[in-house]
Amino acid sequence: MIRERDWDDSIFAPIDGRDRGRHKTYDVFAARNGIERRAYILSASVLGCFTHFSEQCSKPCLRNSSCPWCQQRWPKREKGYLCGMDMQTGRQVIVELTKGCYECCPALLKEAGKLRGRVIVLGRRGTAINAPVWAKLENAISPKQIALLPPEFDLGSALFRLWEMPQRNEGGPITDGWDGSEPVAPPPHGSDMDVG
Numbered sequence: 001m002i003r004e005r006d007w008d009d010s011i012f013a014p015i016d017g018r019d020r021g022r023h024k025t026y027d028v029f030a031a032r033n034g035i036e037r038r039a040y041i042l043s044a045s046v047l048g049c050f051t052h053f054s055e056q057c058s059k060p061c062l063r064n065s066s067c068p069w070c071q072q073r074w075p076k077r078e079k080g081y082l083c084g085m086d087m088q089t090g091r092q093v094i095v096e097l098t099k100g101c102y103e104c105c106p107a108l109l110k111e112a113g114k115l116r117g118r119v120i121v122l123g124r125r126g127t128a129i130n131a132p133v134w135a136k137l138e139n140a141i142s143p144k145q146i147a148l149l150p151p152e153f154d155l156g157s158a159l160f161r162l163w164e165m166p167q168r169n170e171g172g173p174i175t176d177g178w179d180g181s182e183p184v185a186p187p188p189h190g191s192d193m194d195v196g
Helices: 002-008 100-102 143-148 156-162
Strands: 027-028 035-039 047-054 057-060 076-086 092-098 120-125 133-138
Touching: 027 076, 035 092, 047 156, 057 120, 076 100, 076 156, 092 120, 092 133, 092 156, 100 133
Parallel strands: 027 092
Antiparallel strands: 035 076, 035 120, 047 057, 047 076, 076 092, 120 133
């Protein structure tokens, strides 16, 4: 059976008026309680941003005074993201990292730019549903196996689709290469450094 999110991958033309201009969506691959999860990393580096979480969904912090989630005082958390491939299902996924699991796995920063082909393992410390998340990197697979992995997809665009938001906002980019530190504010609009 073809699930709703798989229509873009179908060889059949839709007959029910679906918009063929839609782009592929990806499941979020996050730590689960009681099991270790493994994924091949398709990205070279972690992409990160501050997010707000409320009502069972995450939204990106717009990093300006007009951020509706800051105005509503939703809690803010740092999150990191990678393109990945779930080793159990073979599906491409968005690997979600918390600040805690990023900090407990220094290899994510040390190997930045060279993560593609590594295996990431995620788990939770303890039995609580919100127990702290941990991560570790396993050795890279062989160059021949890396060549067989799917290419890295456009992670920024996939995140905006996940968040159900347009890709551009007036506050500038909200995702960037993440080293675990506070993101730097974009240059003022119209400045010499503004390339947008």
